[in-house]
Amino acid sequence: MPGPPGSSSTSSRARMEQQLPYLQQERASASKTRVHEIKSSCQKAQTLDLTFVLDATTSMKSHSFSFEMLKYDIIRMAEGMSRSYPECQLLLQAIGITTVEKYKALMDEILRAIRFGECFHWTGEGGKVRLADQAGANIQLLSGGDVAEDVFTGLEKARRLDWRAMNRVLVHIGDAPCHSWTFHAYGGAAEDDFFFFFFFDDYPQGYRYGRSIQTILRTLRETCQVTNNSFCHISRQTYRMIQEFRKAAGGDGWIREWQISDLREIAETVITACRASITSSISLVQHGVTGQQTYVKVKIDPRMPYWNRVIGQEATEFVHRQCSSFDQLLRIIREARPLELIRSPESADSALLVQIAVSSFSDGGDIRHPYYALVKERDTSKPAKYTALAS
CATH class of the missing domain: 3.40.50.410 (von Willebrand factor, type A domain)
Structure with a gap:
């Protein structure tokens, strides 16, 4: 026999409230461990x-x-x-x-x-x-x-x-x-x-x-x-x-x-x-990198590229699928699974065109080299968007 209206959401909320102290304890323990790791890494650095x-x-x-x-x-x-x-x-x-x-x-x-x-x-x-x-x-x-x-x-x-x-x-x-x-x-x-x-x-x-x-x-x-x-x-x-x-x-x-x-x-x-x-x-x-690293030599050119000379590549925009409930999100986190990616509804009707500069425009970073990039839709009536990518 089905329960009264709203009983499902009420029981779900009750379960979340029961799990809240446990989650808070887990978060505090993880935070303490992370603080210790960061401190040790900074001292080593x-x-x-x-x-x-x-x-x-x-x-x-x-x-x-x-x-x-x-x-x-x-x-x-x-x-x-x-x-x-x-x-x-x-x-x-x-x-x-x-x-x-x-x-x-x-x-x-x-x-x-x-x-x-x-x-x-x-x-x-x-x-x-x-x-x-x-x-x-x-x-x-x-x-x-x-x-x-x-x-x-x-x-x-x-x-x-x-x-x-x-x-x-x-x-x-x-x-x-x-x-x-x-x-x-x-x-x-x-x-x-x-x-x-x-x-x-x-x-x-x-x-x-x-x-x-x-x-x-x-x-x-x-x-x-x-x-x-x-x-x-x-x-x-x-x-x-x-x-x-x-x-x-x-x-x-x-x-x-x-x-x-x-x-x-x-x-x-x-x-x-x-x-x-x-x-x-x-x-x-x-940035989570420890120990000595081997770096790949990258060509540096600070100038803005001539985009008409840069080959474009088709791209698709993806977003994370929204979880249907809090329990589903908790289960994914506990199982250490990645969130599911789906194609963005906004880009479903038109593909994107991405142009990435051949050379990085700066070597001042410690982790990634930045590149100029141009992102635009196949529909040429819409304006292009300039951005910077890192590799």
Whole structure:
């Protein structure tokens, strides 16, 4: 015998009211878990491995460089990062560069003094900054003999370090190119180049060990997953070297260049690089992306496309089918099923035409590349709609 009118809706409402406390409890538990996950991810996004590859020869004295000055700059960098990101956890490593074989013993002595864990080891906790007392106070710059430096060995040591943080920043500071005429451009004139090759480089034909700069740089990029590689130019002699390094690394903007006229600018330069890396990582985490990512190189063209040259594609607009009851919606959620898609009633009579630009108009995003797109109906009497799509 059918019940009185409205009895079905009344019983359904009663069931919903009975389930309400359970749903509220589930929501609170899920929210608490999600908050913890977000906090942990944001803390991880603020971990930073910062490695310096430094020219440790006497030529740096002409630029008023000293390890004592670097200590002061590191304190400034740490304080700057701590102000921007109070929960930042920073581990700093340093590698000294000198010449090849004949100064290997002295170079090893420098590296023992400034290797990670002894020389520079800073962590920021709640805005506090700590720096090891023995941060290179007794290290002296060494005479390197020839002008060219053993950059390959410095980068080799960098790629063998234990990179763990989500942000991995490498800062290379030097005033001379590496060995081999391929990387030299002394003074910019051919006669100067010749003089430089054979009188200022003990290894003008390159290293005897057959090491490849392409292998070294791509290992740093792909295996070590260094997120930011910056070179600080403090003389003209390093321009050609970095041009060749950029080609070897893939030709894009992974290696960033900074022209430093005063070594006191290095601190701000490094802080800028670290902030950019951490900001990008936090943005990734907020979009649900964790860990190191491999990105596809995309062509960038900021100009609006010529739409008459862009091929259009037919498209259909879909919407979610509305649930018939609250119980049906709950059942779908509990079973982790997607909502059903149906063709939009508004587009049932006419197909859409979508034109998507070939090139992205910006590389400023962290997750997706935006593209200009034009959406219009087959009925040409209706106006087209411009939009931006992301991939």
